[in-house]
Amino acid sequence: MYVAVKGGEAAIANAHGLLADRRRGDRSVPALRLDQIVEQLALGVDRVMSEGSLYDRELAALAIVQARGDMIEAIFLVRAYRTTLPRFGYSEPIDTGTMLVERRVSATYKDLPGGQLLGPTFDYTHRLLDPELAAGADVAEPLQRETEAQAMPRVSAILAREGLIEPDGEMPGDHVPGDITREPLEFPMARDIRLQALSRGDEGFLLALGYSTQRGYARNHPFVGEIRIGEVELELDVPELPFAAPLGTVRVTECQMVNQFKGSAKAPPQFTRGYGLVFGQSERKAMAMALCDRALRASELGEDIVAAAQDEEFVISHSDNVQATGFVEHLKLPHYVDFQAELDLVRRMRAEYEARENPAKAEEKREAAE
Amino acid sequence: MRGQEARDQAERKAAMATLAQSSGDDIVRLWNEAGLPSQAELLRGPETGLVTLRGRIGGGGAPFNVGEATVTRATVRLPSGQVGHCYALGRDKQKAKLAAIADALWQDPARRAEVEIRLIAPLRSALATAHEKRRAETAATKVDFFTMVRGED
Numbered sequence: 448m449y450v451a452v453k454g455g456e457a458a459i460a461n462a463h464g465l466l467a468d469r470r471r472g473d474r475s476v477p478a479l480r481l482d483q484i485v486e487q488l489a490l491g492v493d494r495v496m497s498e499g500s501l502y503d504r505e506l507a508a509l510a511i512v513q514a515r516g517d518m519i520e521a522i523f524l525v526r527a528y529r530t531t532l533p534r535f536g537y538s539e540p541i542d543t544g545t546m547l548v549e550r551r552v553s554a555t556y557k558d559l560p561g562g563q564l565l566g567p568t569f570d571y572t573h574r575l576l577d578p579e580l581a582a583g584a585d586v587a588e589p590l591q592r593e594t595e596a597q598a599m600p601r602v603s604a605i606l607a608r609e610g611l612i613e614p615d616g617e618m619p620g621d622h623v624p625g626d627i628t629r630e631p632l633e634f635p636m637a638r639d640i641r642l643q644a645l646s647r648g649d650e651g652f653l654l655a656l657g658y659s660t661q662r663g664y665a666r667n668h669p670f671v672g673e674i675r676i677g678e679v680e681l682e683l684d685v686p687e688l689p690f691a692a693p694l695g696t697v698r699v700t701e702c703q704m705v706n707q708f709k710g711s712a713k714a715p716p717q718f719t720r721g722y723g724l725v726f727g728q729s730e731r732k733a734m735a736m737a738l739c740d741r742a743l744r745a746s747e748l749g750e751d752i753v754a755a756a757q758d759e760e761f762v763i764s765h766s767d768n769v770q771a772t773g774f775v776e777h778l779k780l781p782h783y784v785d786f787q788a789e790l791d792l793v794r795r796m797r798a799e800y801e802a803r804e805n806p807a808k809a810e811e812k813r814e815a816a817e
Numbered sequence: 818m819r820g821q822e823a824r825d826q827a828e829r830k831a832a833m834a835t836l837a838q839s840s841g842d843d844i845v846r847l848w849n850e851a852g853l854p855s856q857a858e859l860l861r862g863p864e865t866g867l868v869t870l871r872g873r874i875g876g877g878g879a880p881f882n883v884g885e886a887t888v889t890r891a892t893v894r895l896p897s898g899q900v901g902h903c904y905a906l907g908r909d910k911q912k913a914k915l916a917a918i919a920d921a922l923w924q925d926p927a928r929r930a931e932v933e934i935r936l937i938a939p940l941r942s943a944l945a946t947a948h949e950k951r952r953a954e955t956a957a958t959k960v961d962f963f964t965m966v967r968g969e970d
Contacts, residue, residue, distance in 0.1 A: 532867045692833065
């Protein structure tokens with residue numbers, strides 16, 4: 448029998464009070480300021496912006512501190528905040544070719560125009576914990592080198608000269624870019640919609656899928672054609688101005704993955720490409736995105752779909768960590784009535800099973816019960 | 818005349834870009850130092866909303882939506898009649914309002930030089946310095962490849 452119950456208001460209020468206390472922690476330790484998080488946990492802030500799908504450093508920092516450093520909770524907070532704001536429109540597409548580059552490397556060309564710029568990278572560090580950092584040692588200003596400003600064309604433009612690589616991804620002329628924040632997901636989906644989903648997808652999930660392609664599940668022989676990180680200018684077309692309104696600059700990470708392709712019934716042998724573009728400095732995510740983008744182009748390129756990373760519905764339906772955490776975490780909420788019904792059902796099935804397997808014993812049990 | 822109009826538009830856009838990229842604190846400081854007038858009728862905002870940022874597949878292909886960014890906009894009218902606009906990333910309403918007033922003042926031929934010299938030029942110079950510093954710091958991390966010479970013996 449179902450009896451409606453209410454309760455827990457006081458417990459919930461007190462739990463939230465306790466959460467606020469534990470979030471703050473030991474009061475003798477100074478409280479974190481948002482600018483400290485923005486400056487010193489910058490890559491965590493970038494991850495929250497990228498997967499929260501909202502470019503705003505201070506809000507991402509606030510979300511991180513409010514979530515006690517739980518990144519998925521912080522991403523959830525940012526996604527929820529987004530829904531409270533009106534929409535002004537769609538920006539002009541950014542031009543990563545004019546980026547103020549802070550890092551740019553290519554694994555395919557040693558001497559490319561503009562050169563290899565390592566920037567602020569963890570690569571080639573020894574991954575040894577630094578006790579001086581724990582002691583709060585001063586950090587020297589970085590060195591500067593005076594050079595002529597050099598154009599830095601995207602590496603895809605260099606490869607294109609030989610005609611051995613496919614062009615940048617085009618869509619039919621009348622195609623309007625899809626928007627997963629406006630329309631529900633439908634499969635199969637166009638590449639532009641997939642890229643939007645991947646750009647806000649969970650880094651860990653996409654990393655694992657990208658890794659699986661390297662280990663042989665939909666192997667596609669990737670090379671990093673180029674990774675570039677830096678600031679690009681953003682513009683918005685508005686009716687009240689005779690030119691696109693300049694909005695300022697945003698930092699993004701772009702990854703051009705180049706993949707060997709032996710050809711198929713649909714396309715000749717050539718280098719194909721996967722593309723990654725994410726908010727902030729998020730190199731691992733951009734690379735994983737590019738690997739997944741390429742794997743998901745299997746049917747377009749006439750490849751057999753044999754692995755999880757190529758299965759569009761599987762990848763895109765499970766890449767959003769806010770949706771994933773919502774469905775997994777709802778399991779801990781009260782399911783008393785559902786479970787009661789299941790319990791009744793299992794009891795009945797068990798009785799029927801026993802009656803079938805061991806009629807004498809079941810009869811005995813029934814009589815004892817009576 | 819058309820050429821002059823195009824030049825004016827390019828200059829106005831450049832001034833708006835400088836304002837959008839500068840911090841609210843810098844704008845307020847220079848505004849007060851220059852003693853620029855801040856009386857204006859607010860026609861819209863300042864209000865914060867979202868702009869969906871677009872990229873291109875492969876860097877130069879078809880556009881796709883990457884994610885959203887907070888943008889604050891304002892529209893003002895000066896007592897002298899000029900209407901100014903501002904759209905800028907972030908949620909700084911004071912900055913959006915002042916930048917919109919600056920845009921309106923810029924359109925007043927009697928005020929343009931003052932806005933350019935007292936406000937836009939110093940902001941632009943600070944941005945250029947920061948830009949150049951960033952570029953030089955990155956340039957110091959450029960890899961210089963050299964060829965190992967194999968011994969003759």
